[in-house]
Amino acid sequence: MQQRSEPHDSLDDFPTPPWATRALCEWLEGQIDGGLTGLTCREPAANRGHMVEPLSEYFGQIFASDIHDYGIGYPVFDYLFDGDDRYDFTITNPPFRLAQEFIEKAGKTSEIGFAMIVRSAFLESVGRYKELFSKNPPSFVLQFSERVVMHKGKLSAKGSTATAYCWLVWLDGEYPTRFDWIAPCRKRLERESDYPSAPLPPSPGDT
Secondary structure (H helix, E strand, O other): OOOOOOOOOOOOOOOOOHHHHHHHHHHHHOOOOOOOOOOEEEEOOOOOOOOHHHHHOOOOEEEEOEOOOOOOOOOEOOHHHOOOOOEEEEEEOOOHHHHHHHHHHHHHHEEEEEEEEEEHHHHOOHHHHHHHHOOOOOOEEEEEOOOOOOEOOEOOOOOOOOOOEEEEEEEOOOOOOEEEEEOOOHHHHOOHHHOOOOOOOOOOOOO
């Protein structure tokens, strides 16, 4: 069962665990000649910065904003209406109900590529296929082999979920769509500093 229903005017506040963003960046490092350090990246749904921080470990410059002021100091913009400035990459966790619009905007404003973390069920829907995927399919679908736990309104190292997530990645000149898994990597990519309010839970097999 995968249920995550939000009101139409909801901020869809589900922060992304930093390790899941590092997993994407590591994958991108293997795809982009010269790596990511000299590239710019836009994060238009920055929330409290949980994706911005790991992105800054890989990219040369991050441009972060959000439609809501979470008290972090990021500029407050509505991504869908804030102009057409271009960046090398756009990477974000889009509001579920606006994910298609975010994808369309990122496709117009990203020089090299863009990526969105979405529920794996986002790949379903006849309407989404007709309006989006049949016209602009992703270059890669990267399915997490581990569950990515997202809690509403907070970031926590603990918890479980029945919802599966994947990264959809569009890279310039890459087609048709290829499917791959993100191998287990949470234990390796997670940091104590990712969760300043609580220590990491023991990993399976730890004593």
